[in-house]
Structure formats: structure tokens, C-alpha cells
Amino acid sequence: MSTSAFFRLPETNRRLHAGPLGIHIDAHAARLLEEGYLSKPARVHLRIIADFSRWLQRRKLGVADIDAQTLQRYVHDRRHVLVCQRYTASAVGKITGMLRDQRIISQVTPQAEIDARARAEEDFKRYLAQERGLSPGTQRNYLPVVRRFLRERFGRGPVRFSALCATDITGFVLRHVHERSPRCAQKMVVALRAFLRYLRYCGEITTDLAACVPTVPNWSLSTLPKFLKPGQVQQVLAHCNRYTSLGRRNYAILLLLARLGLRAGEVVAMMLDDIDWRAGHVTLRGKGGRWAQMPLPEEVGTAIAAYLQEARPRCASRRLFIRERAPRVGFANHEAISTLVRRALTHAGVDSPHTGAHVFRHTLATEMLRHGASLGEIGELLRHQHPDTTQIYAKVDVSALRPLALRWPGDGR
16 A cells, blocks of 8 residues: 555655655555545645655755754644644554554654653653553553642652652651542552652662551442433433444443443453354453353344444544544543543433443443342342442342331331
């Protein structure tokens, strides 16, 4: 595939291949086509790459000379010529990313050019992945906490970890613990402890400051499950416009959440090969790297098949569900599914204080309980690793709890 897929005139294609990046622009055009870019934005990208290539040529620079400083100089020099800076940054970032993936150039942003705070975050992220073996999702939860802590403690000044003390730790937790739910506050202190242990591990501090992080109480089974009222799930499903490609995709995702109680991350991770159509089951990639197989209900299978046959865009990705806009790849993380659920609830006119993807999982469990399912059966469907996790649904079994209630003094007067 070459640039001729987007440009017809031979003279235009000849100009696109000028400069040191000219030999790579056809591969870049093929990648844009694979990622589902429409003709207009793809042409904008390719023109910017060609302009960058000619700019390098005028300055007698080659591909090996591309680094962070070169990119900044180009964007600064062409800021009045290239109208949309957003497209410029995206296009240049894509071509340099492709060259880096093919090992034609090294990392574009040298480590020396990253400020001390950002370097500390990158080193911590590498430690979490390589030494601790934590998942990308856990890393995403930890890093914002560390970033905020470093920003508040050191600001724009020098980062001196040896200057950290216990009051810095407790002060940070006390300032922010009331902004979060008990569960989110617990995640915050866990992330902070992990960072302080990392600093001690690599010799930046000698005191065990992780022991100074306060504990956030979050008593087991202290809350009620967050679920929708009877009929509201069907109301949301009925409002999906299944005459559009976006509606077919969203309907299939919502059915997986509502009928199988999948987690948002499990939906994101689903691959085309995970569905065994002959056996009628689906393979799930669950929490902690665990795998599970579940039967695929006919209603859900029909919705997924309709999406695959009529709505899923052509692309190289093996992910089951694909972004509607280019680049045509799978969802980045579970937040995209929660956003989809929130919009679906709003569109259906369902007024619920709980709008995350997990609300369908809780609703399925409570509905099963109302129809006579045992807690063991619910735990098996939701793939809980420990029976205690399922105990929270006992709180919504009003019929079973009513005999346990004490009589009100005064005999109901």
C-alpha cells in the first residue's frame, strides 16, 4: 500500500516522497489505512509528514537526527504555516513512533531532557512492571497519586527525596483522604506506600517512611451494592439504536455487562478468538491474570454476531470491540466502558446515582437473589475468588432479613 491510495496526482505523490522520510511514508500510509483513518485526516497526516521530511532535508538532517529538540524546532518553525497544531503533533508523533517500533531511530525523548519529577515517575513505573510484575491497570492507579504527591511536596524546585519526613506523608494523606470514597482512599495510601518502599529499595531514602502512611478504615460489608431498579436495565437496552454501527457495538457491550455480569476490563480485553461459536462459550481474561470460560447466551451471541457482521470496522486489531473513530484499535482501558455506560443511562433517561459499568454487575446479582438464586450460585457466576465477596448481596435480600429484625417498641404505633 502506498500514498496513491489517498492521492491521485503523480506530482503530489512525488512530493510526498521527497526528503529523508520519503522511503518510510508508504509504510506510514499503510498503517493509517489499517487503523481506519478516513481519507481527509489521512491526507492531512501525510502532508505534514512530507513537510517535516522536506524541512529535515533543507537543514541537511537525516532520520537518525530526529530527537525531541528537532521536533520542537520543527513545530516552532512551522507554527504559522501548519494551521492545526494538534494534527501536527499527532502526525509527527505517529511517524516517529513507527520509526521507533522498527528500531530505525532510538527513543525520541532522551532521558536527560525529562525533568526530575517525570524521571522519578518513569523509574517507579518501570519498577512496578519489571520488579513487582504489576499489571498496567494497577500502574495507572498508582502513578497519579505519586505525581500529585511529588508536585505538592517539591513543586518546581529540586527533587530531594532525602528531605522527605513523616509529616510530609501524613499531611498529604490528611489533605486528600476526605476527597475520596473509603475504597479510593485505601488505593491512594497503598500507592503511596508502594512508592516509599520503592525509594527505600533504590537507596533514595534510608528511613522506612512507608510505615508512616496512615491506615484508612474501610470495614468489610459496610456498604450496600449499587444496583438499578427493576426494569431499568431493559430500559437502557431498549434505547440502543441498533440501526447504526455504534448502536450495535454498544448494545453488544451492554448485554455482556447485564447478562453475564462482566467487569469493564474483561470487556476491553476480549479478543475475536475468545468466542467459540460451535461450543457456545466465551473465554474471559479476568482480574489477576486469571482465565475463565462462561456459556454464551443466545441473546448475547446474536448481538455480538450482528456487530461483527454488520458494524465492526475493518482493521488489523484482534480485539473484539473497536473504537468508532480512528485509530481503529481496541479501547484503551476500562474507563471507556464506564463512559459508554454513563451515556447509555443518560440517553435512556435512567436517573441513577451510580453510573459505572459495575452497576450492571451488581444489578444482575441482586436480580438473581430476588429470583431465588443462592449466594454460592451468584459468586460462581461473578467469578468471585472468595465467598466473603458475595456476602454483601445478602443485605438486599429483604425477605430473608425480615425475620431477623427486632420488633419496634410500641408494637408499630
